[in-house]
Amino acid sequence: MTTTAQQPTPRVAIIGGGPAGLMAAEVLAQGGVQVALYDAMPSVGRKFLLAGVGGMNITHAEAKPAFISRYGQRQVEVAELLQDFDADALRTWINGLGIDTFVGTSGRVFPTDMKAAPLLRAWLKRLRELGVQIHTRHRWLGWDAQGALRISSPTGELEVSADATLLALGGGSWARLGSDGAWVPLLQARGVQIAPLQASNCGFDVSAWSPFLRDKFAGAPLKNVSLCLAGAAPRLGEFVLTAGGIEGSLVYALSAAIRETINQHDSAIVHLDLLPQTPLTKLQSALSKPRGTHSMAKHLHRQAGLDGAKAALLRERASAECFNDPLQLAKVIKALPITLILPRPLDEAISSAGGVPFEQLDAHLMLKPLPGTFCAGEMLDWEAPTGGYLLTACFASGRRAAQGMLKWLQRHAE
Numbered sequence: 559m560t561t562t563a564q565q566p567t568p569r570v571a572i573i574g575g576g577p578a579g580l581m582a583a584e585v586l587a588q589g590g591v592q593v594a595l596y597d598a599m600p601s602v603g604r605k606f607l608l609a610g611v612g613g614m615n616i617t618h619a620e621a622k623p624a625f626i627s628r629y630g631q632r633q634v635e636v637a638e639l640l641q642d643f644d645a646d647a648l649r650t651w652i653n654g655l656g657i658d659t660f661v662g663t664s665g666r667v668f669p670t671d672m673k674a675a676p677l678l679r680a681w682l683k684r685l686r687e688l689g690v691q692i693h694t695r696h697r698w699l700g701w702d703a704q705g706a707l708r709i710s711s712p713t714g715e716l717e718v719s720a721d722a723t724l725l726a727l728g729g730g731s732w733a734r735l736g737s738d739g740a741w742v743p744l745l746q747a748r749g750v751q752i753a754p755l756q757a758s759n760c761g762f763d764v765s766a767w768s769p770f771l772r773d774k775f776a777g778a779p780l781k782n783v784s785l786c787l788a789g790a791a792p793r794l795g796e797f798v799l800t801a802g803g804i805e806g807s808l809v810y811a812l813s814a815a816i817r818e819t820i821n822q823h824d825s826a827i828v829h830l831d832l833l834p835q836t837p838l839t840k841l842q843s844a845l846s847k848p849r850g851t852h853s854m855a856k857h858l859h860r861q862a863g864l865d866g867a868k869a870a871l872l873r874e875r876a877s878a879e880c881f882n883d884p885l886q887l888a889k890v891i892k893a894l895p896i897t898l899i900l901p902r903p904l905d906e907a908i909s910s911a912g913g914v915p916f917e918q919l920d921a922h923l924m925l926k927p928l929p930g931t932f933c934a935g936e937m938l939d940w941e942a943p944t945g946g947y948l949l950t951a952c953f954a955s956g957r958r959a960a961q962g963m964l965k966w967l968q969r970h971a972e
Contacts, residue, residue: 571720575602578935579726581956587688598697729910730755759908761805778867922962
């Protein structure tokens with residue numbers, strides 16, 4: 559009678575302890591794989607926790623076609639990732655951790671306590687129970703000549719051999735939380751093409767504000783306005799004036815289109831509607847009323863409700879002649895041009911565009927030039943606005959990569 563030697567348990571290494579890496583660790587451990595996760599920071603999930611400050615927006619409840627459209631030029635590829643793990647599946651998974659969720663008035667989905675920390679604690683408890691080994695303050699340095707992973711640790715450099723590796727290193731924004739883009743030259747040196755990292759969900763600079771606007775209104779919000787690029791539909795929302803330009807949720811929603819326009823033309827003109835709820839003809843009629851002895855500032859306040867930062871920005875960008883022509887002034891209020899010249903630095907951005915193109919990966923997110931090495935999360939070349947879309951795709955990509963790793967390990971064990 560002969561016996562078959564038992565195959566050793568496969569060992570995988572995950573580099574990066576954000577949502578994608580942690581999700582992959584769970585799937586792999588549940589698949590019977592020995593998982594070691596390495597993160598350069600003192601603790602995992604640091605960007606995840608900071609994103610939850612003020613309310614952990616985990617995903618979005620809008621219909622799937624609209625949801626998918628948020629991924630812009632990469633919506634086809636991201637839609638494929640979301641087939642197995644979409645927004646509804648994510649909410650079910652969170653509920654499995656003992657965390658309830660609710661849909662806010664904007665369609666955004668939050669944990670009931672609005673916090674990220676309880677979710678992360680419950681998740682890490684599950685991973686520990688599954689046997690996942692988490693090593694913090696361990697920075698990946700690339701590969702040695704034999705193909706082992708080089709890991710810098712508090713006790714010195716380690717050489718780690720793994721049957722498969724997942725890179726989930728984040729993009730290039732918020733370097734202080736670990737997403738520093740240091741992985742780019744390491745992959746390029748191994749023949750992997752990388753799309754340049756660029757700021758996404760970011761603010762933009764103007765050529766210069768006047769000293770008055772900069773000193774008096776930097777930090778002032780503009781609420782209930784709409785913004786658009788030429789040829790695109792306007793979006794309602796709010797944003798903030800900064801010392802050098804504009805930022806905030808409404809700007810972030812348009813940041814990809816604004817950035818690409820600047821890349822192509824060195825600047826981008828956005829048109830701001832200061833009173834989107836007021837029809838042009840109604841505004842023209844109101845501003846055409848005699849103002850008598852009232853100043854123009856008082857007239858704008860009385861007839862249009864414009865004052866504060868809105869009125870100051872109108873003065874900043876409208877010509878002096880407009881204020882002598884109520885019909886023209888109304889048109890400018892409804893489409894005030896602002897020329898943007900530069901995105902804010904990458905490290906100030908909420909997220910980044912660019913990274914590992916999907917063309918460098920197979921359907922399971924394995925790098926074609928590096929068999930056995932997979933990628934997931936924000937280091938892939940996709941982007942999305944805030945609103946839960948970023949996190950949802952990170953979770954989904956981590957699951958897809960982990961499932962691919964399990965198939966890879968199975969094939970190579972046969």
